[in-house]
Amino acid sequence: MSKQLPTVGILYPGYSAEDDFPRFESLLDNEIALPVQHTLMNEDAHRLDALLDWGRPETLSAGAAALQTVSPDAVMWACTSGSFAYGWDGAHDQAAQLAESAGVPASSTSLAFVDALRSLRIRKVAIAATYPADVAALFEQFLAAADIEVIRVSSHEIFTAAEVGTLSRERLLDIAQSGDDAFADAILLPDTAFHTAGHLEALETQVGKPVLTANQVTVWQALRLARTSTRRDGLGSLFRA
Incomplete structure (x- = not known):
């Protein structure tokens, strides 16, 4: 039986550049799956109250539950502002709560x-x-x-x-x-x-x-969480390090 492709679920608020993630899959020679699960965005606004709303625990938990159909090895909250808006300690708490909800390791773009x-x-x-x-x-x-x-x-x-x-x-x-x-x-x-x-x-x-x-650091962190090599050409200094 062939080994299952490493899979990291991407929780993404709303719709804007989510198509970067299938592009990254191709750039990584399809050696990892990065399925996108859109999360609730009540208001598309770069404003503190809206950002805090995007990253609420119940919103991320619902996204993690929807990802269970793909059996992810890890989950990334792909939203920088919806994680750093919670501050340093809050962003770590957010990732820990997401990991608990998903039952797999989790991180966010800010932490990445x-x-x-x-x-x-x-x-x-x-x-x-x-x-x-x-x-x-x-x-x-x-x-x-x-x-x-x-x-x-x-x-x-x-x-x-x-x-x-x-x-x-x-x-x-x-x-x-x-x-x-x-x-x-x-x-x-x-x-x-x-x-x-x-x-x-x-x-x-x-x-x-x-x-x-x-999106680059989100994917880099996804590879790390999936215990997959991050060394690749053509994806910037981070992936050559």
Whole structure:
């Protein structure tokens, strides 16, 4: 009997860039399954009360229950703002509660960013956020709690995930380039609503340093939770580390 393909369920709020995950499956030579389960998004708004609503325990538990049909080896909450909005301790509690609900290891995109930076031994970063400034500041505070120094934060004041999902490759490259800082060792693009799967090498070539995107670190963490090698070519510095 052949071994079952490693499977990590992706809990994704609403609809914007969820098609990045099947793209990542292809880029990973279909060696892992990343089935997407959409979770309840009562309001598509990059605003604190809405973000907290996206990440409620009962919402994630319902998503985990729906994923049981694919028997996942692990679960990722693929929402940066819906995890860092809870703060450092709250994001860990959120992941622990999700793991308990799912019955398998679980993490979130915010926690994946920190693990990825630690893996690369990077301590100084620039944040190039699509979010409004007040939401981007919450991510800065989250990283500070992990002893990561944020050299610069740029914000593009985009209020909905749906709009971020429509942004072009050219806009993606421009946001990364304009958000750079000479003293930052990496640039972070924290929104899982941003399509980045096919553009990781182009991003790093343009800015000349590691660029970590939300969906990239989510998939990297998924591989780790599934105890699968993360070393791959063509997916940026993180996957070459």
